[in-house]
Amino acid sequence: MKNILYYSWDEMIKNDAIESLVNSGYRVSEYRSAFDKYDFDEKNILSLKKKIDNDGSKPDAIFSFNYFPDVSRVALEKGIPYFSWVYDNPHLTLESETLGNETNRVFLFDSSQVEKYRGEGIKNIFYSPLPAKIVINNNPRYNHDVSFVGTMYDGDKDQYGLIKNIPDKLKGRLDGIVVAQHLIYGCDIIDGAIKGIESEIRRYIKTSLGEHYRKSDIDIFSDIMRKRVTMFDRIRTMHILGEKFNVDLYCEKDHPELPVKYKGVVANKDLPALMNSSKVNLNISLRSIRKGIPLRVMQILGSGGFCLTDYKEDMDGLFEDGRDIAWFNYEEEMIEKCDYYLKHDNERCKIAQSGQATAIKKLSYEKLMGDIFNKI
Amino acid sequence: MKILTLKWDCFGYNHIRNAFKRAGFELCEVDFPRDKEDARNSEALAKIVVEAIQKNNADAVFSFNYFPVAAIAAAACRVKYISWTYDSPYIFLYSKTIEFPTNYAFVFDKSEYFNLRQKGVNTVYYMPMAANTDYFDSIEMTEYERKKYSADIALIGSMYTEKRHDLIRHFEGLDDYTAGYLEGIMDAQKQIYGTSILEKSMTPEIIKNIQKVCPMFESGDGIEDAAWVLSNYFVARKLTSLERSDMVKALSDKYRVALYTPEKTPDLPKADNRGTVEYYKDFPKAVKNAKINLNISLRSIVTGIPLRAFDIMGCGGFLLTNYQSDFNDYFISGEDYVYFESKEDLVEKAGYYLEHDEERISIANSGYRKVRENHNFDIRVKEIIKIAGMA
Incomplete structure (x- = not known):
């Protein structure tokens, strides 16, 4: 396999990926996509087909980060394997009717999602952890005690808050479930809890994706609920940790009521430097990620930062708590470990170094993309 | 050393007294009319205990369940007050009197113990319940009784549908949003055992809305608060009622279920409702003649082993319980026993153990032996003596 057609859009990690493909000896031809819709965007489809036909040698594979139904359609028609590496979660296009196309090779970073789709009969779906961009800095200088980079999912990012015109009783019930889930660590109760009110939800809340998608409106809505839970999780964490420690918050807008220092938005290219210069880098996972290791964790480890994160099962296969990373299962544990590792510099640095070593060994773009393209 | 026991119609009164006797203590007792007097505030009741302590020259006081007036009396006489609480929820544990240094308050639910310790109460200790297997072994049954109490699956207990339990009926007039909210947190709690989110879910706004239709008195002397009362007395009980009903319904659709309960159960037509069973003489017979004995814990018992479970295992019954x-x-x-994690799991396991007699009986026997050897009153008394420094 030599020739890769790289389907790019706006993804921030494009350059890292293409660089590693080239370094690994692949010939990469980039197709810069332009589309108005995900399905049957004729202009985009035509352009893509033209690129495939006219590009010198026929591509052995098409690659994109995230999943694009039209690309899958073109790949199927042309008989070319389509490697899709999804780093967003939730990722609505996965519900496309095209997911089962036999030329697809879809990689997800949450093993529970892989299980779910396999259980629905979709075979070409596989697990891969997300990549870590390695940035070596042997002399880190600390400018931050605790840093958190993340969306708070409130204000105009709060889709759940946009839900209006539903009966008070149903709103109360959904709010109750959201609050309860926020109080429970490590276990998702939302699917079970809304089973009894699925028809009511369908009646008042329309979340269907249209005719080219499998019926999964309840799944979509439950993920909207999970985003809301994440908002509560992150705001509460900022309160709890900000009261005890010096916390720097990087997110889309200021939250003056939180006892943290708001630092604005951090550009992607500046992330490694930030993470390297923070004693403790927090990850508070989006609740729709059930077992998977979020990209944020990989970014922290790749930049040699110390990562303190909520526990996700897929971590067991790659990391060891207290050796590469520190994870917690409860709020009290989070506070304890934050305190401990802020005070114990040597241990913390050792863990950060070991975490980066693990990232170099197991999570580099070269290694993971190599594994991915081996799945013919 | 002389112990004054407070006599009321509690579980295990004679068992604990005999155990103290065997451990070498002298005993005396006094009638404790806790149902007629307010055991939290009644001066008269406190006086009864004080007089009994003085008259008998008692060195310590013991009662099942914790009573603030007894704590006051014991503290006044500078003697130790040992209590062993088996009820849940139990609001008296939150009386400020719990902090008297003369108290040794044992509770059977470890999460309750942690809860109180976290609130700064140093006088509580964890002590699971116990069973007197000699007593259960001594119960004689006629052939008629064996037939009468025979059942595939038995659930002995309240369904909490009685009016006096449905405290949520006090919430008549509650706004739709709050009513929905309470349903939502119950929907969530149903999914999980081992942790309770009911209390923390009671936000100030929700409590305010409930108090609009059901104003709660403030006892004045306690650290319990509205959230605790609402979640433990109201919501937990309501949830338990829904769960017991749900689970019995699912079981009785497939198997023969005998219900020993005071309430009428028109919504469970396939279950055989045999009415109440008397606790001391007849309950053991009901347990011994059921192939499977269910325990579906009251939701205010967050991690604890309910007394019911010790009763069942102590009788040699096969225990199938929710996870605790x-x-x-x-x-x-x-x-030694079997736990289930969901309604579906319960139905599957009930079916399995009804089919596999040998395995079931072997498990019941093992549970019985463990209770007999490690969870009897003598062992508990030994532990109490050690912790309370009563050697």
């Missing part, structure tokens, strides 16, 4: 984490300290599921 305190069991893990002493028993092994699949060996």
Whole structure:
């Protein structure tokens, strides 16, 4: 396999990926996509087909980060394997009717999602952890005690808050479930809890994706609920940790009521430097990620930062708590470990170094993309 | 050393007294009319206890369940007050009197113990319940009784549908949003055992809305608050009622279920409702003649092993229970008892163990032996003596 057609859009990690493909000896031809819709965007489809036909040698594979139904359609028609590496979660296009196309090779970073789709009969779906961009800095200088980079999912990012015109009783019930889930660590109760009110939800809340998608409106809505839970999780964490420690918050807008220092938005290219210069880098996972290791964790480890994160099962296969990373299962544990590792510099640095070593060994773009393209 | 026991119609009164006797203590007792007097505030009741302590020259006071007036009396006489609480929820534990240094308050639910310790109460200790297997072994049954109490699956207990339990009926007029909210947190709690989110879910706004239709008195002397009362007395009970009903319905659709309960159960037509069973003489017979004995814990018992579970195992019954984490300290599921994690799991396991007699009986026997050897009153008394420094 030599020739890769790289389907790019706006993804921030494009350059890292293409660089590693080239370094690994692949010939990469980039197709810069332009589309108005995900399905049957004729202009985009035509352009893509033209690129495939006219590009010198026929591509052995098409690659994109995230999943694009039209690309899958073109790949199927042309008989070319389509490697899709999804780093967003939730990722609505996965519900496309095209997911089962036999030329697809879809990689997800949450093993529970892989299980779910396999259980629905979709075979070409596989697990891969997300990549870590390695940035070596042997002399880190600390400018931050605790840093958190993340969306708070409130204000105009709060889709759940946009839900209006539903009966008070149903709103109360959904709010109750959201609050309860926020109080429970490590276990998702939302699917079970809304089973009894699925028809009511369908009646008042329309979340269907249209005719080219499998019926999964309840799944979509439950993920909207999970985003809301994440908002509560992150705001509460900022309160709890900000009261005890010096916390720097990087997110889309200021939250003056939180006892943290708001630092604005951090550009992607500046992330490694930030993470390297923070004693403790927090990850508070989006609740729709059930077992998977979020990209944020990989970014922290790749930049040699110390990562303190909520526990996700897929971590067991790659990391060891207290050796590469520190994870917690409860709020009290989070506070304890934050305190401990802020005070114990040597241990913390050792863990950060070991975490980066693990990232170099197991999570580099070269290694993971190599594994991915081996799945013919 | 002389112990004054407070006599009321509690569980195990004679068992504990006999155990103290065997341990070498002298005993005396006094009638404790806790149902006629306010055991939290009644001066008259406190006086009764003080007089009994003085008259008998008692060195310590013991009661099942904790009573603030007894704590006051014992503290006044500078003697130790040992209490062993088996009820849940139990609001008196939150009386400020709990902090008297003369108290040794044992509770059977480890999460309750942690809860109180976290609130700064240093006088509480964890002590699971116990069974007197000699007593259960001594119960004689006629052939008629064996037939009468025979059942495939038995659930002995309240369905909490009686008016006096449905405290949520006090919430008549509650706004739709709050009513929905309470349903939502119950929907969520149903999914999980071992942790309770009911209390923390009571936000100030929700409490305010409930108090609009059901104003609660403030007892004045306690650290319990509206959230605790609402979640433990109202919501937990309501949830338990829904769960017991749900589970019995699912079981009785497939198997023969006998219900020993005071309430009428028109919504469970396939279950055989045999009415109440008297606790001391007849309950053991009901347990012994059921192939499977269910325990579906009251939701205010967050991690604890309910007394009911010890009763069942102590009678040699096969126990099938919802998951309660305190069991893990002493028993092994699949060996001494069996736990289920959901309604579906319950139905599957009930079916399995009805089919596999040998395995079922072997598990019941193992549970019985463990209770007999490690969870009898003599062992508990030994522990109490050690902790309370009563050697």
